[in-house]
Amino acid sequence: MNPFTTHTGLAVPLDRANVDTDQIIPKQFLKSIKRSGFGPNLFDEWRYQDVGQPGQDCSARPLNPEFVLNQPRYAGASVLLARANFGCGSSREHAPWALAEYGFRAIIAPSFADIFYNNSFKNGLLPIVLAADEIDALFAQCEANEGYALAVDLHAQTVTLPDGVQHHFEVDAFRKHCLLHGLDDIGLTLQEADAIRAFEATHHAAQPWVFGGVG
Amino acid sequence: MSGKTLYDKLWEMHEVSRRDDGSSLLYIDRHILHEVTSPQAFEGLRLAGRTPWRVAANIATPDHNVPTTRIERAGGLAAISDEVARLQVQTLDENCADFGIPEFRMNDARQGIVHVVGPEQGATLPGMTIVCGDSHTSTHGAFGALAHGIGTSEVEHVLATQCLVAQKMKNMRVRVDGELPPGVTAKDIVLAIIGKIGTAGGNGHALEFAGSAIGALSMEGRMTVCNMAIEAGARVGMVAVDEKTIDYVRGRPFAPQGEAFEQAAALWRTLVSDEDARFDTDIELRAEDIRPQVSWGTSPEMVLPVDAQVPDPAQEPDPVKRDAIARALKYMGLCARQPITEIRLDRVFIGSCTNARIEDLRAAAVVAKGRKVAATVKQALVVPGSGLVKAQAEQEGLDKIFVDAGFEWREPGCSMCLAMNPDRLESGEHCASTSNRNFEGRQGNGGRTHLVSPAMAAAAAIAGHFIDVRELA
Numbered sequence: 300m301n302p303f304t305t306h307t308g309l310a311v312p313l314d315r316a317n318v319d320t321d322q323i324i325p326k327q328f329l330k331s332i333k334r335s336g337f338g339p340n341l342f343d344e345w346r347y348q349d350v351g352q353p354g355q356d357c358s359a360r361p362l363n364p365e366f367v368l369n370q371p372r373y374a375g376a377s378v379l380l381a382r383a384n385f386g387c388g389s390s391r392e393h394a395p396w397a398l399a400e401y402g403f404r405a406i407i408a409p410s411f412a413d414i415f416y417n418n419s420f421k422n423g424l425l426p427i428v429l430a431a432d433e434i435d436a437l438f439a440q441c442e443a444n445e446g447y448a449l450a451v452d453l454h455a456q457t458v459t460l461p462d463g464v465q466h467h468f469e470v471d472a473f474r475k476h477c478l479l480h481g482l483d484d485i486g487l488t489l490q491e492a493d494a495i496r497a498f499e500a501t502h503h504a505a506q507p508w509v510f511g512g513v514g
Numbered sequence: 515m516s517g518k519t520l521y522d523k524l525w526e527m528h529e530v531s532r533r534d535d536g537s538s539l540l541y542i543d544r545h546i547l548h549e550v551t552s553p554q555a556f557e558g559l560r561l562a563g564r565t566p567w568r569v570a571a572n573i574a575t576p577d578h579n580v581p582t583t584r585i586e587r588a589g590g591l592a593a594i595s596d597e598v599a600r601l602q603v604q605t606l607d608e609n610c611a612d613f614g615i616p617e618f619r620m621n622d623a624r625q626g627i628v629h630v631v632g633p634e635q636g637a638t639l640p641g642m643t644i645v646c647g648d649s650h651t652s653t654h655g656a657f658g659a660l661a662h663g664i665g666t667s668e669v670e671h672v673l674a675t676q677c678l679v680a681q682k683m684k685n686m687r688v689r690v691d692g693e694l695p696p697g698v699t700a701k702d703i704v705l706a707i708i709g710k711i712g713t714a715g716g717n718g719h720a721l722e723f724a725g726s727a728i729g730a731l732s733m734e735g736r737m738t739v740c741n742m743a744i745e746a747g748a749r750v751g752m753v754a755v756d757e758k759t760i761d762y763v764r765g766r767p768f769a770p771q772g773e774a775f776e777q778a779a780a781l782w783r784t785l786v787s788d789e790d791a792r793f794d795t796d797i798e799l800r801a802e803d804i805r806p807q808v809s810w811g812t813s814p815e816m817v818l819p820v821d822a823q824v825p826d827p828a829q830e831p832d833p834v835k836r837d838a839i840a841r842a843l844k845y846m847g848l849c850a851r852q853p854i855t856e857i858r859l860d861r862v863f864i865g866s867c868t869n870a871r872i873e874d875l876r877a878a879a880v881v882a883k884g885r886k887v888a889a890t891v892k893q894a895l896v897v898p899g900s901g902l903v904k905a906q907a908e909q910e911g912l913d914k915i916f917v918d919a920g921f922e923w924r925e926p927g928c929s930m931c932l933a934m935n936p937d938r939l940e941s942g943e944h945c946a947s948t949s950n951r952n953f954e955g956r957q958g959n960g961g962r963t964h965l966v967s968p969a970m971a972a973a974a975a976i977a978g979h980f981i982d983v984r985e986l987a
């Protein structure tokens with residue numbers, strides 16, 4: 300997993316509350332056997348004018364010019380400004396996979412759905428909760444100023460606006476540690492790699508037959 | 515101080531470390547993979563730039579959605595008509611090839627249902643920790659192993675670290691003592707146990723099956739019992755090691771050979787619960803009391819002896835249970851107090867990781883021999899658990915017995931157990947099935963599954979309705 304320390308990136312305002320995971324990545328894409336390849340189908344129903352099918356080449360599809368991600372001034376955005384209860388609905392981990400693959404590193408919203416919030420940390424995506432009035436101001440400024448970029452510092456737990464104003468955010472210490480060091484569950488276990496190897500050596504000596512391959 | 519249970523011993527043998535939150539890192543000896551729950555795990559591994567910790571710990575075979583007709587199978591991968599199924603099988607092949615994981619591919623003679631193949635190959639050994647992305651991994655506990663199912667993210671975790679983050683469970687023992695009546699099998703034992711303790715009875719427990727009736731079972735029978743531990747709510751089912759266990763394992767391809775085998779066997783013989791071991795929960799059944807079982811509802815605990823009548827919700831004082839009974843009867847299209855022997859069958863399925871081993875097929879063949887499937891039964895399938903089971907059965911002439919009686923003889927796979935491939939029930943159809951789950955829609959939308967032993971399934975196919983197999987004599 301990509302560690303997250305600091306990140307400065309263009310912000311894009313997605314001005315809708317209760318964006319659910321089916322809107323983030325529609326269900327027809329869940330048949331996939333992969334956990335990559337979802338980026339082009341992020342917000343599929345809003346982004347394109349036709350109905351997306353798995354395995355399709357999205358570059359030729361008609362874009363919806365109205366949708367905020369399609370506006371040229373937001374091309375390359377990596378910080379998503381969102382409204383309340385972002386990521387509600389089904390538990391599909393495909394949602395953070397799609398957001399991360401599109402290029403988002405942080406999502407700032409007044410609140411997130413639980414499972415989505417958890418899943419985001421596991422995928423190197425930082426969900427940041429700020430107060431509703433702070434978010435309102437961010438939306439207004441972002442829409443008014445082209446090239447509006449935000450600087451996120453996970454270590455200091457701050458979001459810095461272009462004018463130097465800083466907002467503090469809360470994050471659970473354990474999740475912060477994992478994200479700072481790029482540790483997913485597997486990464487955490489691998490921190491004990493020496494213990495595993497030591498165990499393996501003893502186990503091998505006691506029960507060598509366990510380690511035999513195909514006879 | 516009291517002694518240790520078999521589960522305690524297996525746990526201790528594999529505990530790498532204990533964490534502050536009470537969970538442990540458990541070392542995994544054997545990891546079995548199939549096409550449905552592994553693709554995203556491999557993908558995750560690749561995306562993170564990781565490789566399997568110990569390649570030789572893994573073994574793979576496609577089973578859940580391989581087709582079982584000879585025509586489709588003969589055409590290989592390209593002939594799998596369901597696109598998703600084809601892609602999953604092909605992806606398993608590619609992933610195993612990429613990472614060097616041994617795989618028995620679709621048309622390899624050793625291919626089959628993961629829980630049949632592991633023991634058959636000796637990839638399942640006593641004393642091992644064994645996991646697989648499938649809940650019926652409890653099957654392997656029949657060998658005095660610690661075995662259970664895991665999810666896809668855990669599949670990736672095991673691939674990458676050879677460990678699982680696990681929490682120790684409580685100990686439960688189910689003793690079945692005495693002698694089984696003739697015509698009563700391992701499947702009837704486990705269905706009777708689930709009928710007694712319920713589908714949540716084993717929640718949070720590792721379940722050891724013990725007692726003289728369990729000891730008297732063959733290894734195949736013990737696998738059938740452990741297979742359904744999960745249906746009793748226990749992720750882990752186990753039977754202590756004895757000479758039968760050791761004899762079964764001897765000479766199998768993945769098992770140690772010669773001197774190494776004797777050395778292993780000496781250790782395996784210690785894999786029994788100590789006399790003075792303490793269990794958190796103890797249950798007892800008398801083998802003599804068990805009759806051939808038939809599930810009538812939509813949960814494996816809704817099961818009764820074949821000579822019983824389905825329950826009457828009006829007789830149930832508990833309103834929650836009353837509701838559940840009424841709903842199950844409605845789904846199953848049954849009336850209160852209808853005798854089980856009056857349930858007519860549309861299809862019969864003999865197969866699955868519960869009952870598709872050679873002994874199961876023999877038991878069904880004894881009943882089918884010289885008889886005919888009833889004209890009212892639309893389809894009766896026999897699906898061997900593996901290519902080797904199929905070959906053995908054919909060598910014994912069982913396939914001819916089945917075909918002569920009007921059964922279809924298929925290629926190995928999960929088949930109608932979960933209806934991921936084209937073998938499935940139509941809405942409203944009743945099926946006598948030797949599988950393990952009778953949930954709504956499990957064998958096809960609207961399908962009505964009745965869980966039974968192989969002999970009872972064969973008898974139902976002949977009679978066209980349920981019948982005590984002992985009356986067919």
Ligand code: SF4
Pocket residue numbers: 577578627628629648650866867868927928931932949950
């Ligand atoms: S036979 Fe049925 S229960 Fe067994 S592994 Fe296959 S699908 Fe699962």
